[in-house]
Amino acid sequence: MGKPTGFIDFERRTRPERDPAERTKDWDNYTLPLDEKVLQEQGARCMDCGIPTCHTGAMLNGMTSGCPVHHLIPEWNDLVYQGQWEEALKREHKMNNFPEFTGMACPAPCEGACVLGINEPPVAIRSIELEIIERGFKEGWVKPEPPEVRTDKKVAVIGSGPAGLACAAQLNKAGHNVTVFERHDRIGGLLTYGIPEMKLPYAVVERRVNLLKEEGITFVTNTEVGKDYSASKLHSEFDSVVLCGGAAKHRDLEVEGRELKGIHYAMDFLHANTKSLLDSRLEDGNYISAKDKDVIVIGGGDTGTDCLATSVRHECKSLTQFDIYEKKGDTRPDDNPWPQWPVIHRVEYGQKEAAAVFGEDPRAYAVMTTKFVGDENGHVKEVHTINVETSVDDHGRRVRKEIPGTEKVWPAQLVLLAIGFSGPEQGLIKELAVETDERSNVKAEYGEYETNVEGVFAAGDMRRGQSLIVWAINEGREAARECDRFLMGETRLP
Structure with missing residues (x-):
């Protein structure tokens, strides 16, 4: 010090x-x-x-x-x-x-x-x-550092998000021949298509990916393993496989009118916007536009905030963000002591931007959606809500009680569902005959990462469920260590 x-x-x-x-x-x-x-x-x-x-x-x-x-x-x-x-x-x-x-x-x-x-x-x-x-x-201090010696082992990493990239980087350092499969056209997973440009520019992701390429990692894009590339081929061509496909199964909102046009998952909205932005600076029109629309974002987390920031840049007509919870205080509550993550009121970049454009914080607290109403063309025009009180029962489960007299109707031509993910997509998991846990995540112990199928490992959101980038990097690194141990009988990876 x-x-x-x-x-x-x-x-x-x-x-x-x-x-x-x-x-x-x-x-x-x-x-x-x-x-x-x-x-x-x-x-x-x-x-x-x-x-x-x-x-x-x-x-x-x-x-x-x-x-x-x-x-x-x-x-x-x-x-x-x-x-x-x-x-x-x-x-x-x-x-x-x-x-x-x-x-x-x-x-x-x-x-x-x-x-x-x-x-x-x-x-x-x-x-x-x-x-x-x-x-x-x-x-110029950050330079490619390819391994001095290569092994004869080949590893496939499925998914190029933070877990997949971290895993690939570490396995490459150990000298293995690593191939990363990505189903989209650009490497990065949610780093590229889930986080908007103004928060994490794609040039930053691409800069690192180019370094990894120079270090010897092979990247295969536009290839969905289990669909474009069979699981049997995966087993025959690689000595080991690490599943880092994320938790991409959307959590849905099952209320009346959900089938109406104009209601989209937040990640579909963000993905299409970033792809169009990178492809053509939005000139191709291949995105879900919020321009001149009353926009409702359902969900109070980071993804919802990213939807706010994107909608403002589209020049939306109005913008509201529903948070199911009551507004938090500015200091830690008594049941949230240090060093726990402080559960306090925060104003993030998207809320600041919405307030600057529309004059106030866009959030509505303790609000639950009860139904969507459409127009004669089957397009959403209204969101109906009621305020709720949230408590925790004796079993630790959240219980929500509706408050009579708080019903409200909100105009909306675009509704974005930012309520998280329920787990990984199951197609490849079933094809590989990999076991899952009670939450549909790939079953593999933290710190060990090997599935029930010998030589197949899992890391990141695909194993632990929706989580933070930093947890994905942690698991990708540690899964690489265990994969290296499996391939070589020992490992020097941390």
């Missing part, structure tokens, strides 16, 4: 955001870099804790506390303060293959578990993390 009084001398500062009203006119990154002096001061705020909890990666009360990839956060914070940027980059890459992805799109559970955060604003870990890797690319 270079400055013992750093957390006293300097206030928390994170990457500044561009003006919310102005940035809705383009698709560029909504944040800006911090200058070097400020970053060094932010690194100085790291306290040299006796027992740092920022890198623990534990599940507490059903939420992530600390960093699942066990980032060496205190080390690279201090190195930044000391101005040793290249050494900080080495520490950063030691535990995380893709700090640029987590630096841009992770909710930073590390900051929620920061010891300083007990009674002060926590260290700006995510902002520092991102600036380290961006400086590394700018200075």
